Amino acid sequence: MPRPALTFEEIIERLDVYFDVEFTFIKSEQAAELIVQQTRTTQDFILDLSKRIAATNEELSFQFTLNAIRALDAMDRHMVEAWAMTATDNYDRKGLTPAMTVIRDLDNYVHNAHINACGAILEEEISVLLPFLQGLSGRKLKIAESEDNTAYTDTETIYLPAITALLEESKDNFLIYKASVAFLWAQIQFGTFRLPFEEILECDDPDSQLKKVTTLETIRLEACIKRELPGLYRDMQMLKKKTGDDQEHSYPDNWQHITERLSADDAGIEDTLNFMASIDEEAYVAPCCYHGTLKLDQVTVVMSKRIEKEKAYFRIALSELAKESLKKNSDETDIEPEVDASTIFNIKTKDEQQQINSGTIELELEGELMPIPDHVKELITSIIVDFGEIPPEHLHAAGPGEYDLKKYEDEMPNPDDVWQGTYHVEGAELYNEWNFKRQHYHKNWCVLRELEIEPEYDDFVDRALDKHKGLLKSLRHTFEILRGEDKLLKKQVHGDDVDIDALVEAYADVKSGMEMTDRLFTKMHKEERNVAVIFMVDMSGSTKGWINEAERESLILLCEVIQILGDRFAIYGFSGMTRTRCELFKIKAFDEEYDDEIKGRISNIQPKDYTRMGVFIRHMTRLFNEIEASTKLLITISDGKPDDYDTYRGEYGVEDTRQALYEAHRDGIHPYCITIDEEAREYLPHMYGAANYSVIDDVAQLPRKVSDIYRRLTT
Numbered sequence: 208m209p210r211p212a213l214t215f216e217e218i219i220e221r222l223d224v225y226f227d228v229e230f231t232f233i234k235s236e237q238a239a240e241l242i243v244q245q246t247r248t249t250q251d252f253i254l255d256l257s258k259r260i261a262a263t264n265e266e267l268s269f270q271f272t273l274n275a276i277r278a279l280d281a282m283d284r285h286m287v288e289a290w291a292m293t294a295t296d297n298y299d300r301k302g303l304t305p306a307m308t309v310i311r312d313l314d315n316y317v318h319n320a321h322i323n324a325c326g327a328i329l330e331e332e333i334s335v336l337l338p339f340l341q342g343l344s345g346r347k348l349k350i351a352e353s354e355d356n357t358a359y360t361d362t363e364t365i366y367l368p369a370i371t372a373l374l375e376e377s378k379d380n381f382l383i384y385k386a387s388v389a390f391l392w393a394q395i396q397f398g399t400f401r402l403p404f405e406e407i408l409e410c411d412d413p414d415s416q417l418k419k420v421t422t423l424e425t426i427r428l429e430a431c432i433k434r435e436l437p438g439l440y441r442d443m444q445m446l447k448k449k450t451g452d453d454q455e456h457s458y459p460d461n462w463q464h465i466t467e468r469l470s471a472d473d474a475g476i477e478d479t480l481n482f483m484a485s486i487d488e489e490a491y492v493a494p495c496c497y498h499g500t501l502k503l504d505q506v507t508v509v510m511s512k513r514i515e516k517e518k519a520y521f522r523i524a525l526s527e528l529a530k531e532s533l534k535k536n537s538d539e540t541d542i543e544p545e546v547d548a549s550t551i552f553n554i555k556t557k558d559e560q561q562q563i564n565s566g567t568i569e570l571e572l573e574g575e576l577m578p579i580p581d582h583v584k585e586l587i588t589s590i591i592v593d594f595g596e597i598p599p600e601h602l603h604a605a606g607p608g609e610y611d612l613k614k615y616e617d618e619m620p621n622p623d624d625v626w627q628g629t630y631h632v633e634g635a636e637l638y639n640e641w642n643f644k645r646q647h648y649h650k651n652w653c654v655l656r657e658l659e660i661e662p663e664y665d666d667f668v669d670r671a672l673d674k675h676k677g678l679l680k681s682l683r684h685t686f687e688i689l690r691g692e693d694k695l696l697k698k699q700v701h702g703d704d705v706d707i708d709a710l711v712e713a714y715a716d717v718k719s720g721m722e723m724t725d726r727l728f729t730k731m732h733k734e735e736r737n738v739a740v741i742f743m744v745d746m747s748g749s750t751k752g753w754i755n756e757a758e759r760e761s762l763i764l765l766c767e768v769i770q771i772l773g774d775r776f777a778i779y780g781f782s783g784m785t786r787t788r789c790e791l792f793k794i795k796a797f798d799e800e801y802d803d804e805i806k807g808r809i810s811n812i813q814p815k816d817y818t819r820m821g822v823f824i825r826h827m828t829r830l831f832n833e834i835e836a837s838t839k840l841l842i843t844i845s846d847g848k849p850d851d852y853d854t855y856r857g858e859y860g861v862e863d864t865r866q867a868l869y870e871a872h873r874d875g876i877h878p879y880c881i882t883i884d885e886e887a888r889e890y891l892p893h894m895y896g897a898a899n900y901s902v903i904d905d906v907a908q909l910p911r912k913v914s915d916i917y918r919r920l921t922t
Contacts, residue, residue, distance in 0.1 A: 212247045213254075215239055221254055225261040226269055233265060238272035245276070252284060256291050262644035263295045264303060270310045281317045290316050292647045299649050326372030327380035335381075340365065340388050344435075345396040346589045350388070358499030360391040361509040362400055362593075373496055374449055386443045386497035389436060393428040398476045398595055400510065404503055407483070416483070417501065418491045423469060423479045425498065430470035443497065452495035462486075475595075510593065517590055519612065522605035524583045525552055525570075529604045532572055547606040552577070554597055568597075638825045640786065643862035653822035655789040660780070662807025671760045672767070675910055679764060682914050686771040702728025738774040738921050739797065739836035741827050744812065745845035746780040746792060751814040754846050754883065757909040761844065762794075762809050764910050765917060766801050774921065775836065778805075781823040782815030785853045789822045790815065797834060817851040820860070824867035824878070831876050839876045840920055844913065847884045865894045879920060881913055 213221075222228075222235035238257075242250055253275045261268035271291055278287045290309070293316070298306035309316065329336075329352055337350050346363070353359065353366035360366065365388055371380045394400065407416050433440040446452075465482050468474060494500070529546045555569040555576070568587055570577045579587070590597055637651035672679060696702075698709045706729045717723045742765070744758055762778060769776050780792035794808045795801065824841070831839045849860030868878045880891060880900040891900040903912050 210247045212245070213243070213250050215243045218242050218250070218254070222257070222272070225254075225258050226265045227261075231265045233269050235269075238269060241276050242272065249279065256288060259645045259647070260291055260295060262642065263298055264306070267294060267298060267303065267306050267310065270307060274310055274313055278313055278317075281313070292645075295645060295647060296650055299652065325375060325377050325380065326370045327377055327384055329367050329369050329371075329384070332381055332384055336367075336384055336388055339385065340392060343389075343392050343396070345392070346592050347585070348392065348395070358387045358391065358497070359502045359505075360395060360499070361502070361505040362395050363509055363513065365391045374446075379446065379449060382442050382446055383496050385439065386446060387499055389432055389439055389443075390428060390497050391499055393431050393435075394424070396592060397428060397431045399424050399428065400506055401593070401595060402476050402479065419483050419486055420479065421494065421498075421501065422486065422492050423465075423482055425492065425494075426466055427469040427474050427479060430474065433470075434472070446497065447495055450496045452493075513589075514593060517586055517593075518601055519605070519610040521583070521586045521590060521601055522603060523610060523612070524580075524586065525602070526550070526604040526606075528552075528570070528577050528583075529572060532575065532577065545607075546604050550604040552602045552604070554602065636826065638822045640821055641863040641866035643859065643866075653786045653789050653819070655791055655822055655826055657791045657793055660792045660794055660808045660811050662804050663811035664803070664807050665810055667759065667810040668763055668806045671763045675760065675764055678911055678914075679767060682764065682768045683771060685918060686768045697729050698724075698726040699728045699730050700725055702730035704729050737837040738772070738840065739831065739834055739838070740769075740774060740776040740840045740842060740917070740921070741830065742776065742778045743823060743827060743841060743843045744778065744780045744794070745818055745843070745847075746782040746812060746815045747818040747846070747850075748782075748814045748816055749818075750846050755812065755814055758844055759809055759812050761910040761913040762812075763806070764914055766795075766805070766809075768914060769917075770801060772921075775834070777830070778809070779823070779827070780812055781820070782817065783819055783851070784816040785851060786819070786822075786855070788816075789819055791823060791826060797830075817855075818845065818847065818849055819851040819855050820845075820849040821863035821867040824864065824871055828867075828871045828874055828876060831871075832874060838921065841871060841876050841878045842913075842917070842920075843878070843880045844909075845880065845882050845884070847882070848887070848890050861890050861894060868894060877920070879916070881909075881916060883909065 218239040219235050222238055226233040226235060228235060242253055245253070253272060256275070257268045257272050260271050271294070275287070278290060282290065290313070294306045294309040297309050329350075333350055340348055340350060348360075349364045351364050351366055352369050356368045358365075358367050367384060367387060371383050373383060374380055402420065404420075407413075407420060410416055429440070429443070432443070465485065468478055469482070526546045529550045529552075533546070550572070553571040555571050568579075568591075570579055587597065590601060635654045635656050638653045638655060639648040639650050640652040641648055697706050699706070706727055709724070709727050713723050713727060742762065744762065750758065766776075766778075775797050776795070777797045778794040780794055781790070782792075783789040792812075794812065795805045799805060820843070824843075827841055831841070849864045850856045851860065855863070871878050878895060878899060880887075880895050881903065882891065882900065883903050885902070885904070887900065887902050891902070894900075901912065901916055903909055
């Protein structure tokens with residue numbers, strides 16, 4: 208039986224609480240008169256959203272209730288909720304007035320509902336598009352949102368519209384993004400920007416010339432994509448049919464020889480130039496949904512700056528290679544060899560035509576082939592993308608003092624000084640934060656900076672190892688056992704001993720006329736662990752004293768014994784003050800060896816400020832997503848519940864941390880918490896689950912317990 212609708216008085220009673228009328232003086236009656244006429248289900252929907260919005264701003268919530276019925280007449284409930292949350296997002300970013308505009312300008316929002324419902328949103332798709340782009344050959348490129356809602360490239364960044372909604376289904380709109388990325392990459396990779404545009408456009412009708420270039424390059428580049436990415440090429444043809452662009456791209460009959468030549472494997476920009484005079488205005492084709500535009504002014508600025516910079520870096524790299532060669536061939540190893548611009552390198556390729564691939568190029572100095580470091584290979588690749596070859600003037604080694612590399616370096620803010628003065632987010636990473644009252648994220652809410660801990664080379668590590676030498680010996684014995692026993696693998700191509708069983712079977716095969724197998728050996732193989740662990744260490748002010756010392760001792764013991772297992776591990780400390788100052792301290796990254804510097808960093812872990820946990824868990828999740836491991840473990844060592852100087856305390860902090868842990872678990876990460884907070888049993892089960900935390904009553908037992916828990920979690 209349906210519940211009875213709320214009365215006018217009952218609605219007023221609720222709205223008065225939501226609007227905090229004693230302080231805001233908002234009159235709830237007007238909103239209540241609209242709501243009371245609805246069914247109970249609709250009443251509950253409006254009141255629930257009103258309560259969630261009121262957690263952000265009472266006036267915004269009031270305006271929502273006045274417009275909610277009209278919104279429900281125009282959209283389904285899912286879209287109404289999205290409309291309301293768009294308003295709260297605008298409040299977070301821009302303030303009350305822009306948020307009010309979203310609520311009051313309902314007709315405009317409804318008009319754009321199709322885009323919001325089925326369009327592809329760059330912010331959501333970039334996590335897929337960027338790895339796709341970076342997996343393509345050539346220069347490493349970036350993706351960014353364009354300011355004028357067009358797709359284009361400046362040869363270092365591919366700019367895409369914030370939303371693409373040309374087609375009815377979101378998956379097709381995502382394909383438009385992907386096709387745009389591929390086409391703009393092809394412009395860079397296959398030499399469109401090597402065309403002499405200044406000469407081409409020096410005429411009475413530059414627009415006509417640019418259309419000729421675009422038409423001819425479209426044929427050539429799509430042929431390149433067809434060879435390099437045949438699956439995506441088929442998707443691109445499908446997109447043309449769905450958008451109707453395939454009708455517009457039918458070339459005249461007399462173009463057969465042009466399209467055949469431009470589609471050939473060896474077609475280049477010279478062919479485009481040769482055909483410029485062969486086509487007339489009637490043959491122009493309009494850009495299709497993924498072609499984007501040419502912004503030559505931006506290309507010119509970016510290319511000229513990069514070409515000068517890369518020439519300097521490349522010639523200096525050649526100078527370093529020449530010095531190494533001279534040192535190797537000289538008996539005077541203590542004397543720095545002299546290298547100047549008369550030192551010229553030669554290029555050797557595996558075939559006569561230089562390919563756009565640094566792997567096909569070898570550098571030669573005085574008849575001797577030189578090893579090419581990875582960073583020099585990247586330079587070579589980028590230079591060839593720009594020129595189609597390495598220009599002869601690049602092959603002269605730089606002389607002493609010829610270049611000042613400081614003029615080419617991007618100015619970076621000092622991480623230690625970045626919080627001084629006016630707050631800004633340059634160089635920081637932004638993360639969402641969950642507002643449980645709103646049941647929605649604050650987008651790009653927390654500002655996280657990764658800072659360095661300077662190593663402290665004192666006697667702390669030696670004292671810790673001496674203090675726990677008995678425990679360390681026991682742990683080492685235990686972890687040695689954890690490494691696993693050798694396993695005998697049979698029927699191997701190579702091995703330590705003959706596999707008698709396999710040999711008998713092979714002999715029988717030969718006698719029966721079959722070919723004899725070469726898998727006749729056995730070998731011992733140790734089961735490989737594939738574990739990656741991040742230790743997230745609380746560096747809040749409350750850890751000062753014995754807690755801080757116990758944390759550092761635990762980390763030293765863990766590092767000593769994890770080495771035995773060969774597990775990959777990282778250590779980060781966290782603290783901060785408010786959402787605008789979330790500080791992550793790198794103690795050990797995954798790719799760093801455990802050495803004296805890491806020990807010095809552990810020794811210098813110092814208590815800081817507060818414990819805003821959600822943002823750091825989200826950052827750790829991102830770090831985990833960049834590595835491959837069958838077991839991913841996030842262990843937090845803390846002395847209390849989430850807390851910060853602003854509203855991040857109590858239920859708000861617990862719920863955001865819980866949501867961040869859910870996100871981590873969804874990505875295949877196993878979170879676990881070790882705490883010394885005696886009250887932790889009241890909130891940790893809600894955050895981590897009943898079996899994913901440990902409470903340690905005695906701080907002195909922390910080193911032993913942490914090692915024991917790690918052993919248990921990874922076996």
